[in-house]
Amino acid sequence: MLNLKPIMISGKEVLPLIEGGKGINASDGRSSGAWAHENCVGTFSGVSPDFYDKAGNVVSEFISLKSRPERHQEMIERAIKGGVAQAQVAHEISGGRGRIHMNMLWEMADSQTVLEGVLSKAKGLINGITCGAGMPYHLGELASKFGVYYYPIVSSARAFNILWKRAYNQFTEFLGGVVYEDPWLAGGHNGLSNAENPEQPETPYNRVIKLRQLMNEYNLQEIPIILAGGIWNLKDWEDYIDNPEIGKVAFQFGTRPMITKESPISEAWQKVMLHVKKGDVILQRFSPTGFFSSAIKNTFLEKLINRKNGEVAFKTEQDEEFSVPFTINHHKNVFIRPSDKEKADKQINAGYTEIQETPDQTVVFLTPKELEEMKEDRKNCVGCLSQCQFSTWSASSPTKSTGKLPDPRTYCIHKTLYEVGHGGSVKDHLLFAGH
Numbered sequence: 001m002l003n004l005k006p007i008m009i010s011g012k013e014v015l016p017l018i019e020g021g022k023g024i025n026a027s028d029g030r031s032s033g034a035w036a037h038e039n040c041v042g043t044f045s046g047v048s049p050d051f052y053d054k055a056g057n058v059v060s061e062f063i064s065l066k067s068r069p070e071r072h073q074e075m076i077e078r079a080i081k082g083g084v085a086q087a088q089v090a091h092e093i094s095g096g097r098g099r100i101h102m103n104m105l106w107e108m109a110d111s112q113t114v115l116e117g118v119l120s121k122a123k124g125l126i127n128g129i130t131c132g133a134g135m136p137y138h139l140g141e142l143a144s145k146f147g148v149y150y151y152p153i154v155s156s157a158r159a160f161n162i163l164w165k166r167a168y169n170q171f172t173e174f175l176g177g178v179v180y181e182d183p184w185l186a187g188g189h190n191g192l193s194n195a196e197n198p199e200q201p202e203t204p205y206n207r208v209i210k211l212r213q214l215m216n217e218y219n220l221q222e223i224p225i226i227l228a229g230g231i232w233n234l235k236d237w238e239d240y241i242d243n244p245e246i247g248k249v250a251f252q253f254g255t256r257p258m259i260t261k262e263s264p265i266s267e268a269w270q271k272v273m274l275h276v277k278k279g280d281v282i283l284q285r286f287s288p289t290g291f292f293s294s295a296i297k298n299t300f301l302e303k304l305i306n307r308k309n310g311e312v313a314f315k316t317e318q319d320e321e322f323s324v325p326f327t328i329n330h331h332k333n334v335f336i337r338p339s340d341k342e343k344a345d346k347q348i349n350a351g352y353t354e355i356q357e358t359p360d361q362t363v364v365f366l367t368p369k370e371l372e373e374m375k376e377d378r379k380n381c382v383g384c385l386s387q388c389q390f391s392t393w394s395a396s397s398p399t400k401s402t403g404k405l406p407d408p409r410t411y412c413i414h415k416t417l418y419e420v421g422h423g424g425s426v427k428d429h430l431l432f433a434g435h
């Protein structure tokens, strides 16, 4: 039996066991409240969380016909209401035990507005904020303003070093811990940098030691490192416990709690998870954020993989290599490699007749139905990300566009996560999962 000693997390002595935040709706007030109730730490997701009407029913996301900036505003207001509602549910279930954290995707558009809105309305209910996917420079300042602890999620000592030097050294009081999320193993978006090979996982031990050494240099010996990614059974992590080289440590579980009865995900999703085999969870780069992410290979991902495999490069001027004339959707004449001609014809003959240009001088092939769905998804965009490769939405740009071509190799992550998080098809939506 492991001897897990309680440690201070967000101002209270609790067991060093943490539920990872999971959007959309894959960790909420119910699951986080249950974790806190056991004197651990529960994390609800602050990405489009549910809120309820007077009768206690979920108020479904309403995509109105207003302009995209208006829909975006509506999404922000809903996220604030949802964050407060989930904090209240979590608090009630916890019975005041343990700690409740809120997770925020930094790359969500206006994530700071949502955080400020929730924290100002849910005073005393949220003890900490975890934040990943991007570089959350302002997190320390924002959390300190509200007197809550903050937990950046990083995948290397290098990333923490940048955050510390640029911002966090000014806000030491409320730095609650540093989450080391293994970029090869963890579910959801992963922090693989260009220097790291997705095919060559590195063992977490050395990377965690590097992080601890760096933290010690900054006098952060007492700040726990929270290990995330591939944590299933603590027996596999005995080397990390009571190890002076690693110091204070806690364990964050993302995937495993999804198959508990307290998890908010659908039974169908849990069933899929219980039957995954080795190799079914894959690390890929289809997310419109541009990040790598880890998910279960289902029909949804297979379609994207096939589309990517069918991709054909073109040039607008003919040369020796790109010698075969090719017409994109009856209007644009370009040139492709002779070796790609058969590949293109095969797809068109199989019904993938809609040829869509990517931002990288390539085309991919879609069925008319797929193209219709894509157009509909772009039309309904609520501008959930700070920048989106799928719709070209850019929250910070005056034109609200990245100015690039929309990328048909990606998808609307907001739609698919929202739908599967509310009982949608487990075949046709994205199922994030760790390895």
Ligand SMILES: Cc1cc2nc3c(=O)[nH]c(=O)nc-3n(C[C@H](O)[C@H](O)[C@H](O)COP(=O)(O)O)c2cc1C
Residues within 6 Å of the ligand: 019, 020, 021, 022, 023, 024, 026, 045, 047, 103, 104, 105, 130, 131, 132, 133, 153, 181, 185, 186, 187, 188, 189, 228, 229, 230, 231, 252, 253, 254, 255, 256, 431, 432, 433, 434, 435
């Ligand atoms: C379905 C799912 C959704 C997730 N969503 C988020 C998220 O919105 N924000 C975040 O920081 N991490 C997210 N994660 C990562 C988890 O919080 C956790 O760190 C990770 O799953 C740990 O790895 P494991 O899955 O191997 O346990 C998600 C993970 C899963 C499986």
Ligand code: SF4
Residues within 6 Å of the ligand: 288, 377, 378, 380, 381, 382, 383, 384, 385, 387, 388, 389, 390, 391, 393, 411, 412, 413, 414, 415
């Ligand atoms: S199209 Fe992109 S920005 Fe718009 S809602 Fe979907 S994922 Fe978010």
